Amino acid sequence: xxxxxxxxxxxxxxxxxxxxxxxxxxxxxxxxxxxxxxxxxxxxxxxxxxxxxxxxxxxxxxxxxxxxxxxxxxxxxxxxxxxxxxxxxx
Numbered sequence: 001x002x003x004x005x006x007x008x009x010x011x012x013x014x015x016x017x018x019x020x021x022x023x024x025x026x027x028x029x030x031x032x033x034x035x036x037x038x039x040x041x042x043x044x045x046x047x048x049x050x051x052x053x054x055x056x057x058x059x060x061x062x063x064x065x066x067x068x069x070x071x072x073x074x075x076x077x078x079x080x081x082x083x084x085x086x087x088x089x090x
Contacts, residue, residue, distance in 0.1 A: 006033070 015029070022032045040046055055063065069088050078084040 018032075019029055022029055027035075065088075078087065
């Protein structure tokens with residue numbers, strides 16, 4: 001298998017952020033790039049999503065309920081999840 005080198009120019013902050021994500025998964029940017037290209041060739045698709053994910057109605061309702069709970073001034077720490085749920089339901 002012959003190899004070649006690819007050089008790209010990207011914003012330093014973008015590179016740093018992408019590197020942090022790759023590192024979280026135990027990868028480097030070169031490995032991620034190779035994996036992306038392999039997936040593109042294998043699927044014959046460019047699997048990128050450009051639209052941000054929007055929360056569904058259930059998630060929006062849960063976020064509103066959580067925000068309402070936090071705005072009541074109740075204690076911010078609980079011993080366990082049961083105590084948190086109990087306080088949220090009261």
